[in-house]
Amino acid sequence: MTGSHSDRERRLADAFVSLADTLVADFDVIALLTDLTGRCVDLLDMTAAGLMLADQRGRLRVMASSSEQARMVELLEIQNDEGPCLECHRTGVAVLVEDIDRVREQWPQFADRAISVGFRSAFALPLRLRNDAIGALNLFHRDPRRLSEETLRVGQGLADVATIALLQQQAMRRSAELTEQLQLALNSRIDIEQAKGVLAERYQLEMDRAFDVLRSHARSHSVRLSDLARMVVRGEVNVIPPGSC
Amino acid sequence: MSTLIGRICDACVTSIPVTGAAVSASLTPGSRSTIHATDAVAARVEDLQLDLGEGPGTDAIRDRGPILIADLSDARSATAARWPMFTPAALREGARAVFAFPLQLGAAEVGLLGLYRDMPGHLDGSSHATALRLADAAMFALIDDGFTSSDPIDRDDNERATDENDFFRTQVFQAVGMMTVQLGVSAEEATVRLRAHAYAHDRPVADVAGDVVSRRLRFRPDSA
Numbered sequence: 001m002t003g004s005h006s007d008r009e010r011r012l013a014d015a016f017v018s019l020a021d022t023l024v025a026d027f028d029v030i031a032l033l034t035d036l037t038g039r040c041v042d043l044l045d046m047t048a049a050g051l052m053l054a055d056q057r058g059r060l061r062v063m064a065s066s067s068e069q070a071r072m073v074e075l076l077e078i079q080n081d082e083g084p085c086l087e088c089h090r091t092g093v094a095v096l097v098e099d100i101d102r103v104r105e106q107w108p109q110f111a112d113r114a115i116s117v118g119f120r121s122a123f124a125l126p127l128r129l130r131n132d133a134i135g136a137l138n139l140f141h142r143d144p145r146r147l148s149e150e151t152l153r154v155g156q157g158l159a160d161v162a163t164i165a166l167l168q169q170q171a172m173r174r175s176a177e178l179t180e181q182l183q184l185a186l187n188s189r190i191d192i193e194q195a196k197g198v199l200a201e202r203y204q205l206e207m208d209r210a211f212d213v214l215r216s217h218a219r220s221h222s223v224r225l226s227d228l229a230r231m232v233v234r235g236e237v238n239v240i241p242p243g244s245c
Numbered sequence: 246m247s248t249l250i251g252r253i254c255d256a257c258v259t260s261i262p263v264t265g266a267a268v269s270a271s272l273t274p275g276s277r278s279t280i281h282a283t284d285a286v287a288a289r290v291e292d293l294q295l296d297l298g299e300g301p302g303t304d305a306i307r308d309r310g311p312i313l314i315a316d317l318s319d320a321r322s323a324t325a326a327r328w329p330m331f332t333p334a335a336l337r338e339g340a341r342a343v344f345a346f347p348l349q350l351g352a353a354e355v356g357l358l359g360l361y362r363d364m365p366g367h368l369d370g371s372s373h374a375t376a377l378r379l380a381d382a383a384m385f386a387l388i389d390d391g392f393t394s395s396d397p398i399d400r401d402d403n404e405r406a407t408d409e410n411d412f413f414r415t416q417v418f419q420a421v422g423m424m425t426v427q428l429g430v431s432a433e434e435a436t437v438r439l440r441a442h443a444y445a446h447d448r449p450v451a452d453v454a455g456d457v458v459s460r461r462l463r464f465r466p467d468s469a
Contacts, residue, residue: 056377059413070458073415183377184310190351190418194432197422197458207419207458233352233422233432234274 008043012154015039019161022168028224030188031215032165033064036158040139041066044155047119047142050076051162052085053127053135055186060089060135063189068196068208075113076138083110085136088124092133094152095124099144114140121145125152125159127166134182137162188226195229203241213241249386250281257379258283261372263344263360267291268383270356271433275306277356280387289338290361293331300331302357305345311377312345316365341365346376348384351418353432355384385409388437389444411451412440420454427464438464 018039021032033051040049050065050072062076079085084095084107097103100120104111114122119140126133137159147155166185192214199210214232217239218225231237250268257266265287269277277295282288294300301312304327317324317336324332335343342362348355358380368376411417417439424435439457442464443450456462 055413056374057381057410057413059410061413062415070416077414180310180313187309187349187351192351193415193418194351194353194422194425197419197424198426199422200419200458201423201426230352233425 011039012043015043015158016161019164022165026222026224027168028218028226029165029168029185030064030192030225031218033162034215034225036162036165037064037066040137040155040158043158044139044151045141046139048072048140050138050140051127051135052076052079052089052138053166053182053186054089055182060085061186061189063135063185068211070207071113071117075110075117075119075140078109078113079138081109082107084122084124085138088126088136089133092126092128092131094126094156096147096152097122098146101144118142123147123155125155127159127163128156129163129167134163134166188229191226191229191233195232198232199239199241205241209241213239248281250383250390253379253383253386254281254283254287257358257360257376260375260379261360261368262366263342263362264364265290265361267359268356268387269302269359270387271306271354274354277302277306280356286339286363287359287361290335290340290343291357291359293334293338297328297330297334299328300335301328301343301345302347302359305347306349306354306357309347309349311347312343313368313373314343315367317341317343319365335361339363342367344368344376346380348380348387350384350412350421350436351432353421353436355387355433355436358383381409385412385440388433388440411449414451414454416458417451417454420457423457424464428466 018032021027037049037051040046048066051063052060053063055061060080062073065072065076084097088095098121100111100114100122119142121141121144123139125137127135127137139155167181195214196207196210199205199213200207214229215225218228228237232239254266254268257263265284267279267282267287269279269291271277279288279291282291294302301314305312314322314324316322317332317340340361342365344360346358348357360376421432421435421439424439425432428435428438439453440450443453453462
């Protein structure tokens, strides 16, 4: 969805201003990262976006995505074996695939899956921290596409917002180790996936619908997504999807 | 005869610059029991926390992240204010640095790996990474035991490592959530059951999880 130039500038400014949210005491990093993937789709005119973070074993884990559909999650996770995201994480530089058809030989599994999901181009931008990439922002488009310098610059800026948000979690706490800061985010995501499972089973929902239900409940009750998720899994709280009996 | 948990604790002492290690298992969220300790001081550091209800391990579990104290007697780390009873008692026992790693998989609270050293000092980056890997190994060892201290199914280290890597996948966590509802059990118990099923059927846990999530496989309270 594109608007006038000044409208886009305003939405872009909003994305950076959202970083101020990370300074409040009950800052919800998963919610912020999820919103950010939505902003990427909007501001960069993409079809989908997903954020991956490397854990202490070096495994790339899905932290947030513009779509919680299983096919999207699988496409992101397959990149632990091959694909632009893996290369981006290893090298620390952007990996731009303007036409996925052309990388079928190099990354057969990734290409197959991406094309079957409906994507024809893919761009992995590093979550830069000093000389490394702690993960990557993955952008997908339904058509083959070349990115302008401007789009790349804005995209990298949004990836940097994600990195800063992840490092802000423990800004108030004593421990300074990068690994610990990221552990918190990774563990929070596990809470959310477990809660999605609980709701999916209890109310026979698809996983992406289960996520939406959790997210709206968290928002309307001003609770962190992962805190709500943990309470749901432990049976301390029940979240009822609107329209269920 | 050594248990897997015992060997993991020994590995902590030989591969990380610490003096001793102890692993405890959570009985219910917030309450735990020591499974193994390499020496009397490591055991004491755990016991003190269980008796006093305060300490780095207790905070690590509650705050869901490692607590690393390079020097219990350093005023700057404010440990005396944080743990007014634990701090002097632990120092008297001979523990100078303490490092607590909670063993958790999302909502599933499995236990704690507690390390101590009789001299002050931080854990450097590589020791920290090693500690996290050993903490994971301890976590899965506890899960496989169903949280008891007996030795789990005999598997070789490579198999174990591959399995553990595979566990950190979206579908696995989702399957655990679904199983808590299907079986009417806690996240800890569902995790144990998922791994046990995978072993019993000699299938990768990610594949079993995939079947659960796509509803090809359903667990019932009476099924094995």
